[in-house]
Amino acid sequence: MASQLVRRLARSRLDGILSSSSPNPSFFNRSFSSESNLIRATLFPGDGIGPEIAESVKQVFRTADVPIEWEEHYVGTEIDPRTQSFLTWESLESVRRNKVGLKGPMATPIGKGHRSLNLTLRKELNLYANVRPCYSLPGYKTKYDDVNLVTIRENTEGEYSGLEHQVVRGVVESLKIITRQASLRVAEYAFFYAKAHGRERVSAIHKANIMQKTDGLFLKCCREVAEKYPEIVYEEVVIDNCCMMLVKNPALFDVLVMPNLYGDIISDLCAGLIGGLGLTPSCNIGEGGVALAEAVHGSAPDIAGKNLANPTALLLSAVTMLRHLELHDKADRIQDAVLKTIAEGKYRTGDLGGKSKTTEFTKAICDHI
Amino acid sequence: MSHRSFSILKRVITHHPNSSHLLSFQRSVTYMPRPGDGAPRPVTLIPGDGIGPLVTGAVEQVMEAMHAPVHFEKYEVHGNMKQVPQEVLDSIRKNKVCLKGGLRTPVGGGVSSLNVQLRKELDLYASLVNCFNLPGLPTRHENVDIVVIRENTEGEYSGLEHEVVPGVVESLKVITKFCSERIAKYAFEYAYLNSRKKVTAVHKANIMKLADGLFLESCREVATKYPGIKFNEIIVDNCCMQLVSKPEQFDVMVTPNLYGNLVANTAAGIAGGTGVMPGGNVGADYAVFEQGASAGNVGNTNLVEQKRANPIALLLSSAMMLRHLQFPSFADRLETAIKFVIAEGKYRTKDLGGDSTTQQVVDAVIAALD
Numbered sequence: 104m105a106s107q108l109v110r111r112l113a114r115s116r117l118d119g120i121l122s123s124s125s126p127n128p129s130f131f132n133r134s135f136s137s138e139s140n141l142i143r144a145t146l147f148p149g150d151g152i153g154p155e156i157a158e159s160v161k162q163v164f165r166t167a168d169v170p171i172e173w174e175e176h177y178v179g180t181e182i183d184p185r186t187q188s189f190l191t192w193e194s195l196e197s198v199r200r201n202k203v204g205l206k207g208p209m210a211t212p213i214g215k216g217h218r219s220l221n222l223t224l225r226k227e228l229n230l231y232a233n234v235r236p237c238y239s240l241p242g243y244k245t246k247y248d249d250v251n252l253v254t255i256r257e258n259t260e261g262e263y264s265g266l267e268h269q270v271v272r273g274v275v276e277s278l279k280i281i282t283r284q285a286s287l288r289v290a291e292y293a294f295f296y297a298k299a300h301g302r303e304r305v306s307a308i309h310k311a312n313i314m315q316k317t318d319g320l321f322l323k324c325c326r327e328v329a330e331k332y333p334e335i336v337y338e339e340v341v342i343d344n345c346c347m348m349l350v351k352n353p354a355l356f357d358v359l360v361m362p363n364l365y366g367d368i369i370s371d372l373c374a375g376l377i378g379g380l381g382l383t384p385s386c387n388i389g390e391g392g393v394a395l396a397e398a399v400h401g402s403a404p405d406i407a408g409k410n411l412a413n414p415t416a417l418l419l420s421a422v423t424m425l426r427h428l429e430l431h432d433k434a435d436r437i438q439d440a441v442l443k444t445i446a447e448g449k450y451r452t453g454d455l456g457g458k459s460k461t462t463e464f465t466k467a468i469c470d471h472i
Numbered sequence: 473m474s475h476r477s478f479s480i481l482k483r484v485i486t487h488h489p490n491s492s493h494l495l496s497f498q499r500s501v502t503y504m505p506r507p508g509d510g511a512p513r514p515v516t517l518i519p520g521d522g523i524g525p526l527v528t529g530a531v532e533q534v535m536e537a538m539h540a541p542v543h544f545e546k547y548e549v550h551g552n553m554k555q556v557p558q559e560v561l562d563s564i565r566k567n568k569v570c571l572k573g574g575l576r577t578p579v580g581g582g583v584s585s586l587n588v589q590l591r592k593e594l595d596l597y598a599s600l601v602n603c604f605n606l607p608g609l610p611t612r613h614e615n616v617d618i619v620v621i622r623e624n625t626e627g628e629y630s631g632l633e634h635e636v637v638p639g640v641v642e643s644l645k646v647i648t649k650f651c652s653e654r655i656a657k658y659a660f661e662y663a664y665l666n667s668r669k670k671v672t673a674v675h676k677a678n679i680m681k682l683a684d685g686l687f688l689e690s691c692r693e694v695a696t697k698y699p700g701i702k703f704n705e706i707i708v709d710n711c712c713m714q715l716v717s718k719p720e721q722f723d724v725m726v727t728p729n730l731y732g733n734l735v736a737n738t739a740a741g742i743a744g745g746t747g748v749m750p751g752g753n754v755g756a757d758y759a760v761f762e763q764g765a766s767a768g769n770v771g772n773t774n775l776v777e778q779k780r781a782n783p784i785a786l787l788l789s790s791a792m793m794l795r796h797l798q799f800p801s802f803a804d805r806l807e808t809a810i811k812f813v814i815a816e817g818k819y820r821t822k823d824l825g826g827d828s829t830t831q832q833v834v835d836a837v838i839a840a841l842d
Contacts, residue, residue: 245717246612262628262645267682273649277683279628283639310730312577313585316633317643322579339579343737343767350716350741364676368709368734375713 141172142428145197148175149207151402152412157207159414159465160421163440166469169425169433174201178209178220188223195227198395203428205421206397210404225258230387230395231285232292233258233366236423237373240382242446243455247376249354254373255296256366257289258387263363281317281362286324292388293325293360294332300426304336305329308345308361308369321362345369349376374399381454384419386427396424406453410460413452415441418468440471503800510541513797516563516570517544521551523771523781524573527763530783530834531571531790537838540794540802544571549586551576551770556590564594570760571793573786574769584631587766591624594758597651598658599624599732601751601764602792603739608815609748609824615720616743621662622732623655623687624753629729647683647728652690658754659691659726660698670702670723671695674711674731687728712738719743733766740765747782747823748814750789759796761789768823779829782821784810787837809840 148157157175164171176194185192198204209220224230233256239248266278290307297305307325311318322339329337340348342365348355349369353376361369374383380400387395398416406412418441425434444450450467451457459467517532519525535542545567547560564570577585590596599622605611632644656673663671673691677684688705695703706714708731714721715738727735740749751764763769763785775781787810794803813819819836820826828836 247716263679265679267680269682273686275647275682275686277645277647277680279643279645281641281643310733312579313588313629313631314633314643315584316635316641319579320639320641341579341767343733343765346712346734346737347741347746347765347767350738351745364730365734367676368712368731371709372712372716372738375716379713379717 141170142203143174143201144171144424145194145201145204146173146175147194147204147206147209148177149209149398149402150178151208151210151404151407153207153209153402155408155410155412155461156398156414156417157205159461160205160417162465163418163437163468163472164421167433167437167440167472169430169437186218186223186227188218188220190220190223195224198224198228198393202391202393203424204393204395205417205424206395207417208398208400208402210402224395225387228387228393228395229259229390230393231257231259231390232289232388233370234296234386234388234423235370235373235383235399237370237377237383239377240445241442242448243378243382245376245378247353250373250376252353252356252373253296253300253302253358254366254370255289255293255358255360256370257285257360257362258366259363260285261363263367279314279317279364281320283320283324286321286362287328290325290328290360293358294328294335297335297358298332302335302358304338304357306345306356306359307337307339308342308359308365309339310342310365311339312341318362325360342369346372349373379454380416381413382415382419384416384423386420386423388427394424394427396420396427410462411453412461413454414461414465415445415455436472437468440468443471444468505798509798512541512543513569514567515542515544515793515797516560516567517546518549518560518570518572518575519546520549520573521576521770522574523775524575524769526776526779526781526830527783527786528571528573530830531786533834534787534806534837534841535790538802538805538841541799542794542797549575551586552578553586556586556593561590561593564758564760568758569793569797570758571786571790572760572762574763574766574771576770588629588631590760591753594755594760595625596753596755596758596760597623597625598655598755599736599751599753600662601736601740601749603736603743603749603764605743606748606814607811608817609744609820611742611744613716613719613742616739618719618722618739618743619662619666619668619724620732620736620739621655621659621724621726622736623651623726623728625729626651627729645680645683645730647686649686649690652687652728653694656691656694656726659724660694660701663701663724664698668701668724670704672711672722672725673703673705674708674725674727674735675705676708676731678707684728691726708735711735715739715742737765737767740767745782745823746785747821748784748788750785750792752789752792759793761793761796762786763789779831780821780827781830782823783830783833784814784821805841806837809837809842812840813837 148154178189179191183191236253239250260280262279264280269275309318374380385399422434422438444467450459450464519528575586601620604617626646628645630646635641675684675688740746746765746767749764752761791803791806813836819828819833
């Protein structure tokens with residue numbers, strides 16, 4: 104296990120040396136097509152309510168004239184031996200080629216002998232950062248009205264390495280791995296994101312007073328990257344302080360960058376602050392500038408096919424995808440339309456307390472564009 | 473038990489802030505001590521760092537004013553010491569009860585946390601935080617009454633880290649059946665003795681299948697022995713989401729070490745802040761009382777200089793300590809006085825929305841003691 108890590112590290116060091124030592128990070132190693140050409144993007148509608156909300160997204164994008172051409176891929180019915188899961192090699196190749204994708208909710212089929220779908224995507228596409236912008240939706244009242252923060256979570260290592268074993272009967276050990284390479288990668292992305300989106304502060308969340316070497320290494324990497332961005336304020340917050348401050352006064356935070364486990368908990372906490380997973384956008388960033396936006400809620404099989412689903416999460420995730428593609432004006436227009444529709448309150452789906460159907464909600468958004 | 477009916481009576485009567493004096497004349501259940509129980513008990517006191525000396529000083533003043541049968545043996549311990557001094561440990565072993573302020577652990581400084589060391593040495597395996605809405609204190613969430621019971625000795629805080637190769641660090645999270653079982657037993661026993669209805673186990677067993685799976689198994693086994701108490705399980709990220717939207721669904725929560733830290737601080741935050749939540753650490757032989765949730769228990773230099781730290785958490789913890797020492801009437805008097813001061817709203821420190829100093833709050837509590 105340690106030798107695998109050493110090999111991975113050595114390989115990446117070699118890649119780093121061979122590729123340019125340019126100041127631009129690798130998120131931009133791709134040519135963006137101009138407005139006149141269409142950008143190809145992979146779309147995984149997913150299961151349950153997935154196809155309906157994907158249809159909503161396509162409709163909204165058509166109305167807004169977004170220059171994106173969708174390549175739809177579905178989860179297969181048998182295990183593809185090349186990927187050891189229900190996702191086919193073609194689907195993954197498509198995302199690798201297009202560098203941009205949108206994923207609906209996928210239900211992992213129960214059984215053995217294959218990897219979970221999310222794990223497959225994460226490992227094959229090397230998705231190392233999960234970005235969730237959380238902002239209070241005007242018009243949908245929760246107990247917190249002034250949330251405007253972004254959580255960036257390291258997605259490959261940490262406590263979720265999956266390396267556990269039973270030492271003797273009744274004693275289990277679980278390994279938490281932190282590497283310099285992964286921490287630097289996510290810290291670089293966090294600061295790059297903060298700069299690109301005009302954010303002023305980046306806070307690193309840690310528990311380095313207890314886990315001194317692991318979280319200490321994470322903090323050291325964040326500090327190194329912080330020095331390269333002197334215009335962005337950098338601070339370090341212990342996780343228990345962070346939890347308390349988030350529930351008392353979420354306006355104190357701007358961009359949060361953290362290792363895997365804390366990121367999981369804090370990003371779900373922030374989703375709870377703004378109204379739940381049904382409204383939260385999310386985007387996974389991978390090596391080589393791959394961006395896979397996804398809706399983090401479940402596939403809700405009980406309301407599938409009944410035109411009752413809320414497409415907000417997938418729409419806002421699609422907006423983050425557009426921002427990654429630097430189509431900021433289209434992103435702003437769609438986001439404003441969604442927020443205005445929810446704020447008006449006339450067309451709201453069941454989970455927001457209204458009675459509209461998915462299609463009516465979508466149409467209202469299109470009218471607002 | 474009489475404690476429960478006392479607190480029920482108190483909650484009914486203290487809706488009227490001026491009626492704290494009525495309680496002493498309406499005591500309907502009496503506690504029968506044994507001869508000699510009134511002799512002053514020695515309690516180890518560790519002021520600690522930062523705001524620690526300020527808030528432990530507050531407790532000393534209030535105990536003095538109440539003529540409570542405790543006397544404190546003070547010991548200086550600071551977070552940057554290599555280990556807890558032997559004399560302090562001996563004192564706690566002799567007295568069995570300790571009250572302490574926060575110890576500041578230097579971040580990344582290579583010194584292991586003295587808080588954790590103390591807990592491991594004395595085998596204080598359960599940490600308890602009681603998060604509840606104080607009457608009169610406005611918060612975003614109502615009907616919060618959560619007790620977080622957290623395993624205190626193993627899990628992610630084992631302190632077993634090493635550098636595999638330069639740039640790759642490993643940290644071991646150890647979960648044993650022995651520790652998981654005893655914390656589950658403590659949680660259910662607590663629920664049983666305090667008439668709580670539900671115990672929720674917090675875990676991440678979908679990802680850490682063996683480690684948290686073992687914890688869950690132990691909880692399930694103990695749950696079968698308490699059929700009158702409901703048991704359910706919740707994944708930690710969903711738990712945090714539910715805490716900020718619907719906290720009234722939780723009653724007693726039992727968690728492994730790290731999740732317990734996060735859940736306790738989140739629950740304390742939603743119920744009014746870590747400055748007011750009492751708690752402590754308990755083991756088979758000893759009990760150490762301190763501010764419940766760990767965030768902010770050392771404070772920052774501003775609070776220390778301006779002497780504006782919130783003493784309520786430590787005062788409520790000292791009331792828990794008095795009850796632990798079997799002085800229930802003193803505990804009740806102290807709690808009534810504190811709740812009166814908070815409900816009145818004139819003397820509140822900055823984290824509760826006021827601007828009083830520590831001393832002002834202490835004087836108000838002493839004045840409210842009947």
